[in-house]
Amino acid sequence: MATLLRKIGFIRLHNRDTEDPKHHHNHRAGGGGPQSASLRGKGGAKSGGHKPAPPNPGGAGAASPGPGKGKGKRAAEPAPRDKPPQPGAGAGPAGAGGPRERAAGARAVPGPGPGPGPAGGLGPAARQQHCTQVRSRRLMKELQDIARLSDRFISVELVDESLFDWNVKLHQVDKDSVLWQDMKETNTEFILLNLTFPDNFPFSPPFMRVLSPRLENGYVLDGGAICMELLTPRGWSSAYTVEAVMRQFAASLVKGQGRICRKAGKSKKSFSRKEAEATFKSLVKTHEKYGWVTPPVSDG
Numbered sequence: 102m103a104t105l106l107r108k109i110g111f112i113r114l115h116n117r118d119t120e121d122p123k124h125h126h127n128h129r130a131g132g133g134g135p136q137s138a139s140l141r142g143k144g145g146a147k148s149g150g151h152k153p154a155p156p157n158p159g160g161a162g163a164a165s166p167g168p169g170k171g172k173g174k175r176a177a178e179p180a181p182r183d184k185p186p187q188p189g190a191g192a193g194p195a196g197a198g199g200p201r202e203r204a205a206g207a208r209a210v211p212g213p214g215p216g217p218g219p220a221g222g223l224g225p226a227a228r229q230q231h232c233t234q235v236r237s238r239r240l241m242k243e244l245q246d247i248a249r250l251s252d253r254f255i256s257v258e259l260v261d262e263s264l265f266d267w268n269v270k271l272h273q274v275d276k277d278s279v280l281w282q283d284m285k286e287t288n289t290e291f292i293l294l295n296l297t298f299p300d301n302f303p304f305s306p307p308f309m310r311v312l313s314p315r316l317e318n319g320y321v322l323d324g325g326a327i328c329m330e331l332l333t334p335r336g337w338s339s340a341y342t343v344e345a346v347m348r349q350f351a352a353s354l355v356k357g358q359g360r361i362c363r364k365a366g367k368s369k370k371s372f373s374r375k376e377a378e379a380t381f382k383s384l385v386k387t388h389e390k391y392g393w394v395t396p397p398v399s400d401g
Contacts, residue, residue, distance in 0.1 A: 229300070232300050232301055233300070235303075236265065236298060236300065236301075236302045236303070237264060239302065239303050240264050240265070240298060240302075241264070243342060243343050243344075244257060246342070246344065247343065247344060250344070252273070253272060253273075254271075254272060254273055254344070254347070254348070255269055255270060255271055255272065255343075255344065255347050256269070256270045256272065256291075257269055257270075257343075258270075260295070265297065265298045265302075266295075266296075266297050266298075267295070267296045267297075267298075267343075268293060268294070268295055268312070269293075269294045269295075269296055269343070269347060270290075270291040270292070270293055270294075271291055271292040271293075271294060271347060271350070271351060272290070272291045273351070274292075274351050274354060274355055275351070275352075275355045278354075278355040279358065279360060280319065280354055280355060280358075280359050280360060280361070283360055283361040283363075284361065287314070287361055287363075289314055289361060292311065292313075292314065292316070292354075293311070293312040293313045294309055294310065294311055294312060294347075294350075295309070295310055295312050295374075296308070296309045296343065303339040303341075304339050305334060305337065306331070306332050306333065306334065306336075306337035306341075307332075307343075307346075308332075308378070308381070309327055309332055309346070309350070310324065310325040310326055310327065310372065310374065310377040310381075311325035311327065311372055312325060312371075312372060313371065313372075314361050314362070315361070315362040315370065315371070315372065316354070316359050316360065316361060316362065317359065317360050317361075317362050318357050318358050318359050318360060319353065319354040319355070319356075319357040319358065319359020319360070320353050320354070320357045320359075321354070321357075321359060322380045322381075322384065323376055323377070323380045324372050324373050324374070324375070324376025324377030324378070324379070324380050325372030325373075325376075325377045326376075326377040326378075326380035326381040326384065327350065327353075327381075328384055329349065329350065329353060330388070330393045331346065331349060332346070332381075333385050333388075335389070336393070
């Protein structure tokens, strides 16, 4: 029995002396088994002199490259071959963009529109040319319309082949008037008038005067000037035609009891343009001051 006890104690002493001290340390700390050994292996690696990896400031996982490494460095620095950003909608200041964009923008800006009037917005030379074209087209049409008159009420001859200076022959007046009787008795085939058209015709009236025969009354004044409101800027309308003006003049002669002058000394004196212009200017001022009032027939 004693021998058996000694053997058991020897065995216990042998096992205690042969056990790993580290095993006893870990065992006393509560670690044991394969899991403890695994943890001890990691701890041993940590205590083996290796420095821990620095933490990733970007918060990315282990697969994400850190700053200053790989593609992250190239993305942080602008590539020298990168093209500058193209101007897009709402980007950049006003007027930015290439030559084509600036040119397109310049074309899109509308220019100043034409001003009022028949040739508004044009320069002096262009305005003059425009007025000449308008006047020429209007007068050519007037000549064609007069040539188509069936009653041959008037006829036109150009002075020195000028489209803007006409001699108009009035062939007819009221056949019941004393003026018509005078024309028959004196063998006067027509009453000759001169019309000159200003640069801005038909927006301004022509200047009209009697050339022959010498008339009295009938609103024909010194120099052959004609007292008619529609021949003034105030009474004129661009809708009036030469034919309409001449018909109005023929009616005015009859209403004013116009007669052919038969006085010996006075009948041979012709009308003059200078005198007619002065008389017309004076009567326009008078009528603008006192108004256009048709005088009684007895006053001529």
